[in-house]
Amino acid sequence: TVHALASCRAVEDALGIAVPPTAELIRNIMMATLYIHDHVVHLYHLHALDWVDIVNALKADPKKAAELAGSFSKWDKNTPAYFSQVQDKIKKFAANGLGIFANGYWGHPAYKLPPEVNLIAVAHYLDALEWQKEIVKIHAVFGGKNPHPNYLVGGVPCSIDTNEVAAINSDRLNLVARLISQADEFVNEVYIPDLLAVASFYKDWGKWGGGLKNYLSCGEYPTQGYGKPEAFKYPRGVVLNRDLSTVHPVNPKDSQEIKEYIASSWYSYEGGDSAGLHPWAGETKLNYTGPKPPFETLEGHAKYSFLKTPRWKENPMEVGPLARLVVAYAAGHTDVQELVKATLGKLNVPVTALFSTLGRTAARGLDAALAMIWLKDFYGQLIERVKINEVSTFNGEFWEPKTWPKDAEGVGLVEAPRGALAHWIKIHEGAIENYQLVVPTTWNGSPRDAKGERSSFVASLIGTPVAHLDQPVEIIRTVHS
Incomplete structure (x- = not known):
């Protein structure tokens, strides 16, 4: 997605192509969607288990987990019955060797979360797996597919006509609205509350990884x-x-x-x-x-x-x-x-x-929160343009190579x-x-x-305390951040 957009911007910059405002809004909608999807998946499915102990969740009291989750979130799945079901899944998973997580550093002294927070995080890990496959449908609407939705030099590869079956019509725009609403709920009632809850137990990580x-x-x-x-x-x-x-x-x-x-x-x-x-x-x-x-x-x-x-x-x-x-x-x-x-x-x-490592992890959450606000704004602006029939999504002025100068150079950021x-x-x-x-x-x-100067990954590891050299979960935390 990002490389497709960068390549389009590079050519547009080289040839002096201006993208129509409606196309710019659609590109922004696709980018904000990517930010939100990327950050949620990053936390739960890449980074969370650097902080969350799956096995320790077996010690949790599902009722207490539900009460705790309810104290900072209105997510309707945060019930004792649901957390009990998730705990049963973990028990079966653990009994079969934990699958791809068998080599995790479970029980490591760097894990600090109480059992109930571990259970909440694992439950929402599973919820995020289901949710993330929905939000990417926004890319499919405007870009034809996901992953790697289509982009187009001069605009976007879709037309808008509220009454045309083959175009971005009212049904598709309404679908995007529903997906944005669902994303808003997940980001603000699951992702951000979980991030803050986990971070509150790891404030010492505000000292390391700078x-x-x-x-x-x-x-x-x-x-x-x-x-x-x-x-x-x-x-x-x-x-x-x-x-x-x-x-x-x-x-x-x-x-x-x-x-x-x-x-x-x-x-x-x-x-x-x-x-x-x-x-x-x-x-x-x-x-x-x-x-x-x-x-x-x-x-x-x-x-x-x-x-x-x-x-x-x-x-x-x-x-x-x-x-x-x-x-x-x-x-x-x-x-x-x-x-x-x-x-x-x-x-x-x-x-x-x-x-710090903590700050970098929190920054992703703030980034997603801002993207959520802006996504709703971009969509609202798009609908207003549709209402007045300002729906041009492509500038083909320099589509033919014969219209290009002999030499041109551009940058797409x-x-x-x-x-x-x-x-x-x-x-x-x-x-x-x-x-x-x-x-x-x-x-x-x-x-x-x-000059011997380090780049960011390596520089951020200097001074990180490591409890067990053969289980360097602390190093993984900073690299993943």
């Missing part, structure tokens, strides 16, 4: 066109050294801002390993110099990764939900500031807790759920001359640069 002090956001949700990032819901910019008084502008076309290095990467540049290349001048020439597989260690090898190392003005950057919240907070976006302050108040933790994503394209005589991507994983997971 890592880098630099944050980059590409910005997202254009409201006046992709060419006006100042009107984005999430602003584009950089915060350096956690200085919230200044947001530095980002120009992805400036050859001196974003560069990729290969001092520790299995690639070669014509200018040598010390060169840093802007993506428009980027080279991707594989040059593996590591040991012959299979091997047990890369120790002693200067190069140790297939990831290049991107830097912004020579600075390593963290990207992701926390980064975009930090940039938006520093940029003075009041909706972000109010939500962050309210959440810190509920948890009774200082603002410094944001810069997307603030993906996992962070800053960018595609750079150079077009020569109607064909792609060079195409380079810098994705969230390369920002966060790249190897050291020539």
Whole structure:
């Protein structure tokens, strides 16, 4: 989804194509839907079991679990009978060896939740599995399928006609409305309450996992066109050294801002390993110099990764939900500031807790809460445009290659759920001359640069206490965050 949008934006930027407002709203609806789906699935099905002990849930009292859940949520499934049914499922699952979870670190001293909270979290893990397959139908309505819904250079690949069977008609728009309402309930009555409940037992994790002090956001949700990032819901910019008084502008076309290095990467540049290349001048020439597989260690090898190392003005950057919240907070976006302050108040933790594993995990929840608000707003705006028949979803002005200039170059930026994503394209005589991507994983997971500076993943692990080296659940928590 995000790569499809980034590639469309790159071509549109290169050729000067303006997307119709209705198409922009649909793109925003699809992006907000992705954010919500991604964050819910991330918490329950990737990250939750770093904090939740499945086996310990067997000790829970279902009645007490229901009372506890009812104290912070109106979710109608939070009943003693339901939690008892889930507990029975866990018993059968455990009796058969726990399946894919057999190698979990259950009983590890780093797990701190009481049995009832563990049971609530496992129950909602199962609920989320069912719910997540519903919200993606929004992508199927507007993009034809999920995963990997269709996008279109110049707009979106769907037409709107409330009376046409083959178009986005009244029935499909009403379906989207119902799915948004269901998502609103799940996010605000299940996901956010669970996140806050679990976080309240792990406040000490506000001290660990901070890592880098630099944050980059590409910005997202254009409201006046992709060419006006100042009107984005999430602003584009950089915060350096956690200085919230200044947001530095980002120009992805400036050859001196974003560069990729290969001092520790299995690639070669014509200018040598010390060169840093802007993506428009980027080279991707594989040059593996590591040991012959299979091997047990890369120790002693200067190069140790297939990831290049991107830097912004020579600075390593963290990207992701926390980064975009930090940039938006520093940029003075009041909706972000109010939500962050309210959440810190509920948890009774200082603002410094944001810069941690706990803060990063909470940031995903806040990101989803904002996306939920904006999704409802975008849908409302779409319906208003439909009412006045402003339903153009495609600009075909430069569809034919014969209308293109001989040479063109563009950048497509997307603030993906996992962070800053960018595609750079150079077009020569109607064909792609060079195409380079810098994705969230390369920002966060790249190897050291020539100066020996770590990137975000590794930097965030420094100082993390680990109870058992052979069961490093603490390390997994930070990496998953």
